[in-house]
Amino acid sequence: MVDSEPLSSNSSAIQLTDVTVHLGNKDVLRSINLSIGSGGIFALLGPSGCGKTTLMRTLVGRLHPTSNHDGTVGTISIYDKFSHAFGRLVGFMPQETALHTTNTIEEELFFYGRLANMPTEKLQQRCQFLIHLLELPNKSKLIRKLSGGQQRRVSFALALIHEPNLLILDEPTVGVDPLLRRKIWQHLTEITMNGNRTAIVTTHYIEEARQANIVSFMRHGQLLETDRPDKLLIKHNQQNLEGVFLELCEERHLLHIQNRSRDKVHLKNPLTIMNKICQPFVSSSSSSSRNRRCCAAIRSCARPSFGRSFYALLIKDLLKFQRNPAMLIIHFLVPILQITLFCLCVGRKLTNISVGFVSREIIQSSTTSGLIMEKIDKNVINLIGYKSLSDAQRMFEKGHLSGVIDIGANFTREILAKVEHCSFADENEYSDAQVLIYVDQTNRQMIYAIAEEIIRVLKNTSMDFKLGFWSSSDSKHALLKLGRSANDQLDFEFTFTHFMVPGIVLSVIFFMNVGLTALSLVLEQSDGTQDRVWITGHYLIFLQHQLEFSGVLGVRSDEIVLSQLIIHLMILIIQIVIVLFTALVIFELPLKGSLICTILLCAIQGLCGMTFGLIISTIFTTEINTHQVTMAAFYPVLLLSGIIWPLEGQPMWLRTITTWLPMTKAIEAMRGVLLKGWSIKHLIVQQAFAVSFVWTICFLILTLLIFNYRRL
Numbered sequence: 001m002v003d004s005e006p007l008s009s010n011s012s013a014i015q016l017t018d019v020t021v022h023l024g025n026k027d028v029l030r031s032i033n034l035s036i037g038s039g040g041i042f043a044l045l046g047p048s049g050c051g052k053t054t055l056m057r058t059l060v061g062r063l064h065p066t067s068n069h070d071g072t073v074g075t076i077s078i079y080d081k082f083s084h085a086f087g088r089l090v091g092f093m094p095q096e097t098a099l100h101t102t103n104t105i106e107e108e109l110f111f112y113g114r115l116a117n118m119p120t121e122k123l124q125q126r127c128q129f130l131i132h133l134l135e136l137p138n139k140s141k142l143i144r145k146l147s148g149g150q151q152r153r154v155s156f157a158l159a160l161i162h163e164p165n166l167l168i169l170d171e172p173t174v175g176v177d178p179l180l181r182r183k184i185w186q187h188l189t190e191i192t193m194n195g196n197r198t199a200i201v202t203t204h205y206i207e208e209a210r211q212a213n214i215v216s217f218m219r220h221g222q223l224l225e226t227d228r229p230d231k232l233l234i235k236h237n238q239q240n241l242e243g244v245f246l247e248l249c250e251e252r253h254l255l256h257i258q259n260r261s262r263d264k265v266h267l268k269n270p271l272t273i274m275n276k277i278c279q280p281f282v283s284s285s286s287s288s289s290r291n292r293r294c295c296a297a298i299r300s301c302a303r304p305s306f307g308r309s310f311y312a313l314l315i316k317d318l319l320k321f322q323r324n325p326a327m328l329i330i331h332f333l334v335p336i337l338q339i340t341l342f343c344l345c346v347g348r349k350l351t352n353i354s355v356g357f358v359s360r361e362i363i364q365s366s367t368t369s370g371l372i373m374e375k376i377d378k379n380v381i382n383l384i385g386y387k388s389l390s391d392a393q394r395m396f397e398k399g400h401l402s403g404v405i406d407i408g409a410n411f412t413r414e415i416l417a418k419v420e421h422c423s424f425a426d427e428n429e430y431s432d433a434q435v436l437i438y439v440d441q442t443n444r445q446m447i448y449a450i451a452e453e454i455i456r457v458l459k460n461t462s463m464d465f466k467l468g469f470w471s472s473s474d475s476k477h478a479l480l481k482l483g484r485s486a487n488d489q490l491d492f493e494f495t496f497t498h499f500m501v502p503g504i505v506l507s508v509i510f511f512m513n514v515g516l517t518a519l520s521l522v523l524e525q526s527d528g529t530q531d532r533v534w535i536t537g538h539y540l541i542f543l544q545h546q547l548e549f550s551g552v553l554g555v556r557s558d559e560i561v562l563s564q565l566i567i568h569l570m571i572l573i574i575q576i577v578i579v580l581f582t583a584l585v586i587f588e589l590p591l592k593g594s595l596i597c598t599i600l601l602c603a604i605q606g607l608c609g610m611t612f613g614l615i616i617s618t619i620f621t622t623e624i625n626t627h628q629v630t631m632a633a634f635y636p637v638l639l640l641s642g643i644i645w646p647l648e649g650q651p652m653w654l655r656t657i658t659t660w661l662p663m664t665k666a667i668e669a670m671r672g673v674l675l676k677g678w679s680i681k682h683l684i685v686q687q688a689f690a691v692s693f694v695w696t697i698c699f700l701i702l703t704l705l706i707f708n709y710r711r712l
C-alpha cells in the first residue's frame with residue numbers, strides 16, 4: 001500500500017501543502033504537508049488538543065488555511081482539485097454526534113442517503129446492513145432516546161451510508177466496546193482494501209491504529225512522523241505505537257531545546273523542515289494517469305441530484321414538524337394568532353364608554369338636550385346623569401368617567417334663537433347654545449370615539465353643528481365645543497385598525513422569516529449537523545459559490561443548498577397566504593389596490609427578513625441568543641417604522657433616519673395599496689421595493705463578510 005516515491009499532487013486522494021490554521025490567537029495547525037494516496041486507512045494519532053479535529057474540519061472545508069509565517073497560504077487538494085471535500089464524495093463523521101435527534105435511526109439514515117442521491121431500495125439494504133454491523137437498536141427508535149454510544153454509532157453509520165470514496169472519521173470508536181471496535185476496524189479494512197476507498201481516522205486509542213495502513217503522529221499542530229505502523233515500530237525499536245509516540249515527543253523536545261540554543265537565523269522555517277511530505281499509500285497498480293481519471297470520475301459522480309436532495313430536505317422538515325408540533329404552531333399558527341389578536345384588540349370601535357351627562361335644562365323629548373340623550377347609542381356611550389358639573393367632574397377625575405357632556409339651562413331656546421338670527425348672532429349672547437364635552441386629553445382614541453358618536457347624533461337630529469377642539473390651558477382636558485355651522489366633514493370611515501394592519505402584516509412576515517432562517521440555521525450549527533454535510537443547511541454557501549464562480553471549486557452541492565432555500569421560500573409563501581387571508585378575508589379589511597402588489601410587498605419583506613436572519617445565524621451560535629436578538633430587534637422596528645404611530649410624531653432628526661429603515665417605506669406603501677388603491681406606479685410603492693431590495697442586498701453582503709471572517 002505504500003509507495004516509496006513521493007506522490008505527485010495529481011495522484012493523491014488528498015494533498016495538503018503548507019497548511020497552517022490560526023484559531024483564536026494561536027496556530028492550531030502549523031505548516032502541515034501531507035499527501036494521502038487512494039485506498040487504505042490513514043490514522044491520525046495524537047494527544048487531546050493537538051489539532052486532529054481542526055485538521056479534519058479543514059479537510060471538509062469548515063475551516064480555511066490561514067497565512068504562514070512567510071505570508072503564503074497553504075493549499076488543499078482533494079481528488080486532484082484544489083478545493084475542500086464535500087458532496088457525496090465524502091462521508092464525514094464529526095467529533096460531536098451531530099444528529100437530528102427528533103428523527104428515528106432509519107429516517108436519519110434515509111435523509112443522508114437521499115441527499116447522496118441513493119435509490120430507495122439500495123438505501124433500505126444499506127440501512128439494514130449498517131444497523132446489523134454497528135449493532136444498533138430498532139431502526140424506528142428515536143435518536144434522542146439512544147445512549148451516547150449508540151448515537152455515536154448512528155453518526156458513524158451516516159458517514160458510511162452512501163459508500164463514499166473518502167471517509168473522514170473523527171474518533172469513530174470513542175465510547176464503543178472493544179468487540180464492536182474490532183468489528184468497525186475490520187469493516188474499514190474491508191472497504192478500503194481494494195484501493196478505491198480511503199479512510200482518514202483520528203483516534204485516541206493509539207494501539208488500534210496498528211490496523212491502519214499508515215499512521216501519522218501529531219503534536220502541537222505539527223505532524224511528527226508518518227509511516228506504516230510496522231516500519232515505525234522497527235525504526236524506533238519499540239513494541240508498540242505508544243512507545244514510538246513517546247520517543248518522537250522526546251526527540252522533538254530535544255530538537256526544540258537545541259534549536260533554541262542555536263542561532264535561530266539558521267532555521268528559517270523549522271516547522272516545514274520537520275514536517276516532511278509523506279507519501280502514505282496508494283494501490284500498487286495505480287499509475288498517475290489512472291489515478292487522475294479515477295479522481296475525475298469520482299468528482300463527477302459526487303454531484304448530488306437536485307430532485308433527490310429537495311425530497312430529502314422536504315421529508316426532513318415535514319418530520320420535524322410532525323415530531324415537534326410546537327414548530328408547526330410557531331411557523332403557521334402564530335402568524336394567524338398575531339393578526340387575530342391584533343384585529344381583536346387594537347383599533348376597534350370603542351364601546352360602553354362611561355360619560356357623565358349634566359343638563360341644566362329640563363330633559364324632555366321636546367328639548368334638544370332630551371333629543372341628544374335619546375339618540376346616543378347606548379352601546380357606545382353609557383350616559384350617567386349628574387345634577388351638577390362639579391359632581392360629574394369629581395367622578396371624572398376619579399377615573400370613573402371617560403368624559404362629561406355639559407348642556408346649559410337655556411340650550412334649546414338659545415339654539416333655536418341662534419338659528420333664527422343665523423350669521424348675525426352674537427356668540428356671547430348665546431353662551432348656552434353649545435354642548436361642552438370634557439374628555440381626557442391623554443386618550444386620543446377616546447376623544448375620537450366620543451366625538452364621533454356625538455357628531456353622528458347631531459347629524460341625525462337634522463341640526464348642523466360646528467365642531468371645534470381646543471385644549472383649555474389650565475386643565476389637562478380637551479374641551480369639545482359644539483355650535484351651529486355647516487360644512488364640517490369628519491371622515492371616520494377608517495379606524496385605527498386600518499392604520500395599523502398593513503404594518504402588522506409586514507412585521508409579522510418580516511420577523512417570522514428572521515426567526516425561521518436564523519433559528520433553523522443556528523439549530524443546524526448547534527447540533528453539529530452542518531459539520532457532517534456542512535453544505536446542507538446553510539444556503540450562504542450557495543451564495544458564496546456563486547460569488548466565487550463556483551466552477552473553480554470543483555464538486556459542488558449547490559443543489560442541496562438551493563433545496564433548503566426553496567423550502568424556506570415555500571414556508572414564506574404559505575405565511576403570506578395565511579396572513580393576508582386572515583386580514584383581508586376573515587377580518588374583511590379593505591383591499592382597494594392590487595393584490596399582486598400586496599403579495600409582492602409581503603414577499604420582499606419576507607426575503608429581507610430572511611437575510612436579516614442570516615446575519616443573526618452567522619453571528620450567533622446558540623438558540624437562546626438568536627431568540628434574544630430577534631426579540632430585541634422586534635420592538636425597535638415596531639416603534640420606529642411607523643407601525644403604531646405615524647412617523648410625523650417622531651422628532652425630525654429621528655424621522656430622517658427611520659424613513660429609510662427596512663420596513664418603513666414598505667408599510668407606507670402597503671397602507672396606500674390596501675386603503676387608497678395605490679399601484680406599482682405610485683412613487684412610494686416603488687421606493688418601498690427599492691429600499692427593501694437594497695436592505696436585502698446589504699444584509700446578504702454583510703452576512704457573507706461575517707461568514708467568511710468567522711470561517712477563517
Ligand SMILES: Nc1ncnc2c1ncn2[C@@H]1O[C@H](COP(=O)(O)OP(=O)(O)OP(=O)(O)O)[C@@H](O)[C@H]1O
Pocket residue numbers: 023024025028046047048049050051052053054055095
Ligand atoms: N474555534 C477555536 N478557537 C480557538 N481555539 C480553538 C478553536 N477550536 C479549537 N481550538 C484549539 O485548537 C486546539 C486543537 O483543537 P482540536 O479540537 O483540533 O484538538 P484535538 O486534537 O481534536 O483534541 P481532542 O482529541 O481532544 O478532540 C485546542 O487547543 C483548542 O483549544
